[in-house]
Amino acid sequence: MNIFNAKILSNEEVAEKIFRLTLDAPELAKISRAGQFVQVKISDEFTLRRPLGIASTAGGKVKIFYRAVGRGTEKLSARRAGESLNILGALGNGYSAYDGKILLVGGGMGLAPLLCAAEQFSADVLIGGRTRDEVTFWQEEFRPHVGKIFITTDDGSYAKKGFVIDLLPEVLSAENYSAILTCGPEIMMRGVAKFAFEKNIPCEVSFEKRMACGLGACLSCSIDTVNGRKKVCKDGPIFDAKEVFA
Numbered sequence: 001m002n003i004f005n006a007k008i009l010s011n012e013e014v015a016e017k018i019f020r021l022t023l024d025a026p027e028l029a030k031i032s033r034a035g036q037f038v039q040v041k042i043s044d045e046f047t048l049r050r051p052l053g054i055a056s057t058a059g060g061k062v063k064i065f066y067r068a069v070g071r072g073t074e075k076l077s078a079r080r081a082g083e084s085l086n087i088l089g090a091l092g093n094g095y096s097a098y099d100g101k102i103l104l105v106g107g108g109m110g111l112a113p114l115l116c117a118a119e120q121f122s123a124d125v126l127i128g129g130r131t132r133d134e135v136t137f138w139q140e141e142f143r144p145h146v147g148k149i150f151i152t153t154d155d156g157s158y159a160k161k162g163f164v165i166d167l168l169p170e171v172l173s174a175e176n177y178s179a180i181l182t183c184g185p186e187i188m189m190r191g192v193a194k195f196a197f198e199k200n201i202p203c204e205v206s207f208e209k210r211m212a213c214g215l216g217a218c219l220s221c222s223i224d225t226v227n228g229r230k231k232v233c234k235d236g237p238i239f240d241a242k243e244v245f246a
C-alpha cells in the first residue's frame with residue numbers, strides 16, 4: 001500500500017463546480033496506470049477517504065478533475081496551492097493496452113481517467129457533456145494527446161446536440177478502432193457497449209461505486225458480474241464490458 005503526502009501545485013475551477021487539482025507527486029506518477037484511481041484524505045474531520053480518478057501523470061505531476069458534489073469535494077475545493085494532501089494509491093487495475101488506434105468515449109467527469117489513457121495510448125476521443133462550458137476545457141486537455149476529437153452537448157450549446165450514443169455510429173463507421181474504452185454514467189456505458197458488441201470491438205468500462213476502504217477489505221463496493229461477485233476497488237474499476245453488460 002502506497003501513501004503519499006503530495007504538495008498541491010494548483011486547485012482551479014475550470015467550469016462551474018468542476019476543479020482541476022494538480023499535485024507534485026513524481027513517485028505516484030511513476031507507478032500509476034490509466035484507469036487507476038487514488039483515495040484522497042480530505043481532512044481530519046472525514047473518516048473515509050474519497051476515490052478520484054487519475055487524469056494525468058505527465059512530468060511527475062498528478063492531475064485530478066473533480067466535481068464538487070458534497071461535503072468532501074466541497075471541502076477539497078477550498079484547499080490551496082502549497083498545502084499538502086494525503087493520497088493513497090495508485091489503486092485498482094487500470095485499462096488494458098491495445099495495438100492500433102483506440103476510441104475513448106466519456107461523459108462528464110468520466111473523461112478524467114480517459115485523459116490519462118489518451119496520454120498513454122494512440123487514440124481518438126468522443127466527449128459528451130451537458131453544456132459548452134462542461135466540454136470545452138476537456139477539448140483543450142485532450143487536444144495535445146489525441147488524433148480526432150468528437151463532441152456532443154446535451155443542450156446543443158456547442159458541437160453536436162445530443163448524447164455520445166447519437167454520434168457513436170458515425171464515428172465507428174469512419175474508422176476501424178482496435179478497442180473502445182469508456183467511462184461515465186452507467187446508462188451511457190451500456191449504450192457504448194451495445195455498439196461495441198454489434199461491431200465485435202473489445203470494450204472496457206470503468207465502474208463507480210461508493211467506496212470505504214478502497215483496498216478490497218470491506219466489500220462495500222461489490223457488484224454482480226457474469227463471473228460472480230467482484231469488488232470495484234480491487235478487481236476493477238475497469239471491467240470487460242462482456243463481464244458486466246452482456
Ligand SMILES: Cc1cc2nc3c(=O)[nH]c(=O)nc-3n(C[C@H](O)[C@H](O)[C@H](O)COP(=O)(O)OP(=O)(O)OC[C@H]3O[C@@H](n4cnc5c(N)ncnc54)[C@H](O)[C@@H]3O)c2cc1C
Binds near residue numbers: 054
Ligand atoms: C473509482 C472511482 C473514481 C472516481 N473518480 C472521480 C473523478 O475522477 N472525478 C469526480 O468528480 N468524481 C469521481 N468519483 C466520484 C467521487 O468519488 C464522489 O463524487 C465523491 O466521493 C463524493 O464525495 P463528497 O463527500 O463530496 O460527497 P458525499 O457528501 O459523500 O455525497 C454527495 C453526492 O455524491 C454522490 N456520490 C458519492 N460518492 C459517489 C460515488 N463513488 N460515485 C458516484 N456518486 C457518488 C452521492 O450519492 C451524493 O449524491 C469517483 C468514484 C469512484 C468510485
Ligand code: FES
Binds near residue numbers: 211216217220221231
Ligand atoms: S471499498 Fe472496501 S472492498 Fe472495495
